[in-house]
Amino acid sequence: MSILYDERVDGVLPKVDKSALLAELREQLPDMDVLHTQEDLKPYECDGLSAYTTTPMLVVLPERIEQVERLLKLCYQRNVPVVARGAGTGLSGGALPLEQGILLVMARFKHIIEVNPEGRYARVQPGVRNLAISQAAAPYDLYYAPDPSSQIACSIGGNVAENAGGVHCLKYGLTVHNLLKVEILTVEGERMTLGSDALDSPGFDLLALFTGSEGMLGIITEVTVKLLPKPQVAKVLLASFDSVEKAGRAVGEIIAAGIIPGGLEMMDNLAIRAAEDFIHAGYPVDAEAILLCELDGVEADVHDECDRVKVVLIQAGATEVRLARDEAERVKFWAGRKNAFPAVGRLSPDYYCMDGTIPRRELPGVLKGISDLSEEFGLRVANVFHAGDGNMHPLILFDANQPGELDRAETLGGKILELCVKVGGSITGEHGVGREKINQMCSQFNSDELILFHAVKAAFDPSGLLNPGKNIPTLHRCAEFGSMHVHHGKLPFPELERF
């Protein structure tokens, strides 16, 4: 069942007269860049989920918050849908445009307004890149902890909208744990402050609600993030295992020993070989699984914890444990992991990255399930795993030029997510629902739960103009998706054995 916006099941969108709207924008906002020709719109037809494209009706590129305010007021009056976009690196199609809507690009808001070392916060515009915040804080030996792998490109506004994660979440939390305050514009173009410069604020925790709400409840115009002192040292251990199960158990043993690593990553054999081939990180290519365990903090503690973790790893059956000798080797160990996606991309014309989370104890069963599905669908799957926090990134290899392979990859991905839900996990740990996982939301939530989500939406955007169709599926879509499951015959590729 296609994930592109389908008015039949996703709801009828307001009809907008493009030329009238363009004329009105030019009149009311003469100094704001508006793109409207086919060739100018083309680059904005997708975000990081590039397999799905929709040409937006118009793209606007404001540079001042007043312009956004005015634009939203106009869109509210004229009943025009608005899809917000940051750097466009999102992996779930959260910024996938609508043919009948405006794409509001916030990427030009790049100003770092304030870095306050005494208060340990930075106040920035939404288009500021994630890494740029840490760079601006570096002179004070402070940094912004969440580090999604796209951190050199992704913007903080998008990070808030998606509640972005990264490889250090177990110890340092997600975006939601590292925010103090956001300024937003409501669908009516009204300014509102959520959170405060203090550690809490009166009333409901709307800051938490807005974080990860995928541009459905308001438009983020400013973000105040917490800064942390940089850890004195970070050391990385690389452990090899002859089975994925043993590696999985080792993760539990490390935590049982009372140690919370800064990062704890697992890769399976296919991912190891791909990364080694690409980066030459020194990974053991014959290992069934490796664990990368980073310990950070004050030097004396880190030294001590390295010794403890080494013992735990060996007792858990590691065939080899290596401590990165120096900073250069540490960076190399990480480079292999951080480039695992493009590395896997070299094995195959296309790959599709999943983002399910599971309770860690379910790992062996889920990996077995993935490998069975991989065989069933005839597509290879490489596994990269934020092992510390149970967030899996199975990478499905396929070739979009082979007719039907994208659909097959998509169906396989859906099955993997449903498996995650079945063992008590979630369909998305950090990439968001967007349009990509809109159908799988029907597996994770029942209709009463979805109704409550729609009620939350209605409290902030009753006319449904902000990012229509993302994050929460309509009951209509779920009914259709559900019936597709029940009636096997309607599935694409009936020649495939599935059930």
Add this chain to the structure above:
Amino acid sequence: MVVRHDADASAALLEQVNHALNSSAALRIQGGNSKAFLGRKVEGDVLDTRAHRGIVSYDPTELVITARAGTPLAELAAVLDEAGQMLTCEPAQFDGAATLGGMVASGLSGPRRPWSGAVRDLVLGTRLITGMGKHLRFGGEVMKNVAGYDLSRLLAGSFGCLGVITEVSLKVLPKPRQCLSLRLEMDAALALQKLAEWGQQPIPLSAASHDGKALHLRLEGGEGSVAAARERLGGELLESAYWAGLREQRLSFFADPRPLWRLSVPSHTGVLALPGEQLIDWGGAQRWLKSDADAVLIRQAVAAVDGHATCFTAGHCDNPFHPLAAPLLRYHRQLKTQLDPQGIFNPGRMYAEV
């Protein structure tokens, strides 16, 4: 993995909510009623969560515990302690009466909050009886979960105004290997200045409070870092009981008969000039005030530094929670209307209109 089934009373709770919905009768939700002093008075039939208790699942290596709302915090703490783990938000237990549901509904965190997060930061999932009379599940037992809106964290600190929390999954962490407390004689102004400076350095602080006479610090971490920090900071060793006294509001400061206010301010705010006595907590971000001063005066002073003030003394103030800006209040009302259309859950507990 420990699995216990003490008593699942959710069917009875759901029935009581449905009964209230049928008769449009307000409910006053309570667990141990240990935080009755906080918020506005609610008229309504009591919905008591305490029969719905017990730990549903706990696997220390997953760092997650799931328990029913009526579970006493003391029981939860004991089970975690046995496995060498803890609730890092360090909630008050108020003579053992406080429950898990009340902790989440009030969102009140203890001295470790600035370093380890608030109650809301630990919430991974909840079960909720809604204003539509349904018992639903949001979030889950995994660390990362961005499917749908984050209703679980929204419930933290919502004082029962959005529904009845029946079950909560929380992230838990291992206890630190080493813990020691220090007392450093200095005035409040210097203490705040020092805290702003130390906050920028990797010092293993886990609590910092100034009681008017001296700065009290707690260090937690590995043996090496705690020893190094102790050496560097100096001062004299302090009994760790100070922190329980602070958390439970049993220090002599709290015995002062004047009304108690909680001031939440940016941590690097200097000494606040207000009539009465102050005690600094949360490394400067939370100031307790004992004062007869007028609510308006206190709120103006705190708002001027971008903070807010909550009155912690029952009945002293018509609006114990800091007033909301007009657009915020409007969206609070709209959210309340959507999630609790009949207005049966703790109406008016936070704000008259919500």
